[in-house]
Amino acid sequence: MVQALPDNLPVGADTHIAPCDGIPGRSEFPRLVPATALRPQSLRTAEGRAALIHSIVHIERNAIDLALDIIYRFAGMPDAFYREWLTIAKEEALHFTLLRNHLTGYGFEYGHFDAHNALWDMAEKTRHDLLARVALVPRTLEARGLDASPQVKKKLVGAGDVAVGPILDIILRDEIGHVAVGNKWYRWLCTERGLEPLATYAELVKQYQPPQLRQPFNLEARRLAGFVDAEIDALLSQAG
Numbered sequence: 001m002v003q004a005l006p007d008n009l010p011v012g013a014d015t016h017i018a019p020c021d022g023i024p025g026r027s028e029f030p031r032l033v034p035a036t037a038l039r040p041q042s043l044r045t046a047e048g049r050a051a052l053i054h055s056i057v058h059i060e061r062n063a064i065d066l067a068l069d070i071i072y073r074f075a076g077m078p079d080a081f082y083r084e085w086l087t088i089a090k091e092e093a094l095h096f097t098l099l100r101n102h103l104t105g106y107g108f109e110y111g112h113f114d115a116h117n118a119l120w121d122m123a124e125k126t127r128h129d130l131l132a133r134v135a136l137v138p139r140t141l142e143a144r145g146l147d148a149s150p151q152v153k154k155k156l157v158g159a160g161d162v163a164v165g166p167i168l169d170i171i172l173r174d175e176i177g178h179v180a181v182g183n184k185w186y187r188w189l190c191t192e193r194g195l196e197p198l199a200t201y202a203e204l205v206k207q208y209q210p211p212q213l214r215q216p217f218n219l220e221a222r223r224l225a226g227f228v229d230a231e232i233d234a235l236l237s238q239a240g
Contacts, residue, residue, distance in 0.1 A: 029111030030058060035118055043159040050106035051113050052156065053164065057103055058115040059145070060096040060171075064089055066123055066137060074130045077185075084181050091174045098167045118211070125208055131189045135204045138182025144213060145175050146221040176225045183226035198230055215239050
């Protein structure tokens, strides 16, 4: 279950609300394993396609928790910050529901396959600093979904799952907006702290060591999400 927001959300704190330490409520399944322990299955089989869809369902489940956590954990931001992340949580819940319902059409429930916890692990690492959170979760790890979405859609539709295509289109459309919110507040925080965004991002990557991003990149979606040319150039350079 996703943690409920408190009625007395504190205001005026610096960046961290201590009572939020720990992870959101988790059911027994899916079993969480290291990402390296997960092996892709053949999409020629219904189970293989279901396993891939399940991995996206799990990402959306984490995304709900992440959006609610950023509201609860970090106080003292403008009202628009909380409204925007609450909207994101609602959209992530829609994505989760659409994909979970689609998964049941294969005869599987969410939790049947193993999953990894990389998104939440980064949230834990950055739980004391909102700048690091928005830099490395929405505009790094979640932005990777912008890159992966067209390839995933192509594979699943090409393997015969035509019905999942429109669902993935909805998710990509909304995720562009979610990453844009991350970019907006990252730049706002950099301005507030007197930091240069590009150099600061490089330092945060060095400090927190997110997974290396690899091509191909969905440059059109990234630009729509607010990445500027200098950031695109740095991304391409780092990925070789």
